[in-house]
Amino acid sequence: MISYFLNLLASFLAVMVVVTVHEYAHAYVAVKYGDPTPQLNGRLSLNPMQHFDPLGILMFALAGFGWAKPVPINPYNFRDYKKGCLFTSSAGIIVNYFSAFLFYPLYLLIVLYFPTNLSGTYAAIFFPRVFLLLYTYSLSFSVFNLLPLYPLDGFRIMDALNKKRGKVYQFLRQNSYYILLGLILLSILADYSIIFSKLNVLGYLMRFATNVLAQPITFVWGKIFGIL
Numbered sequence: 590m591i592s593y594f595l596n597l598l599a600s601f602l603a604v605m606v607v608v609t610v611h612e613y614a615h616a617y618v619a620v621k622y623g624d625p626t627p628q629l630n631g632r633l634s635l636n637p638m639q640h641f642d643p644l645g646i647l648m649f650a651l652a653g654f655g656w657a658k659p660v661p662i663n664p665y666n667f668r669d670y671k672k673g674c675l676f677t678s679s680a681g682i683i684v685n686y687f688s689a690f691l692f693y694p695l696y697l698l699i700v701l702y703f704p705t706n707l708s709g710t711y712a713a714i715f716f717p718r719v720f721l722l723l724y725t726y727s728l729s730f731s732v733f734n735l736l737p738l739y740p741l742d743g744f745r746i747m748d749a750l751n752k753k754r755g756k757v758y759q760f761l762r763q764n765s766y767y768i769l770l771g772l773i774l775l776s777i778l779a780d781y782s783i784i785f786s787k788l789n790v791l792g793y794l795m796r797f798a799t800n801v802l803a804q805p806i807t808f809v810w811g812k813i814f815g816i817l
Contacts, residue, residue, distance in 0.1 A: 595715045603722035604646060605637045607730050608657045610688055611681035612640040615660040618680040622673035624666035632660045656733075656769075659740045674749035678742050685731035686802065689724050694810045696720035701814065725799075728806075732798045738765035 613635055616627035627633050632640070645656035667673025699717050707713050734742040739762050751758075761768075772791040779789035786792075811817035 591711065592714055595711060596718055599715055599718040599722055602719055603726045606723060607685065607688070607726045608646070609635055609637045609640055611685050611730060611734075612657050612660055614680040614684040615662075615677055619660065619662045619667075619673070619677045622677060623668040624662050624664070624673065624677075626663045626666065627660050630661050656741065671749060675746065678745035678749055682731050682734050682742050685727045685734075689727035689731065689803075690806050690809075692720055692724040692727055693806050694814070696724050697810060697814050697816075701816075728799050728803055729795060732795060732802060735798070736769075737761065738769050740766070741769070 612632065616633040619627050620633055634640075640657045640660075642656060642658040645658070662677060664670055664674050664677075667677075696717065699720055703713060703717065737743040737747050739745075744761065744765060748758075775785055775788050775790070776792045776795075778785035779792055780786075808817065
């Protein structure tokens, strides 16, 4: 029972860090490009409570991926509209991937050099779990936000690069939220039914993309630590 609560606490702390860093990156870049809107709305902050979306965090806890409260921006304040939109939208993805690159060696350090006299203690359960989740959540949050579904960053990047507003764009703009919830629900149900597991499109996509993007991280640090 205690191990369960330690894992739950580790998961909560990891989500808190990953989401906060992601949203702060959006706010920081937007302000740097000339838009004060995030700062005026209290989002240029490392306070996790400024960024949490209850449903998104619940999905994170249940499915391992979710979303935060979008940072409000006014792109017409940007000194360079296209660059401001593009870099603000991609900032969170980039920072999360960079964070994953930094958290992985910390996880390896704990696993390889954790004091032997603490083996079997609650600390030996908690700390490796925290840093493993910091790494995996950073990576999965980065990949998840690449999806071209509103309000995720992938849609905003697509929006910044493409000025066409055709039927596909309008459909995604209006229905992405429901598509996203449906994909996440199928991913959750896949754990309980073989039928749903075959329909777990999001799960397959996330596993494939995270495995691909994880390879440079594990390869570099594996070579440095001499475990490859």
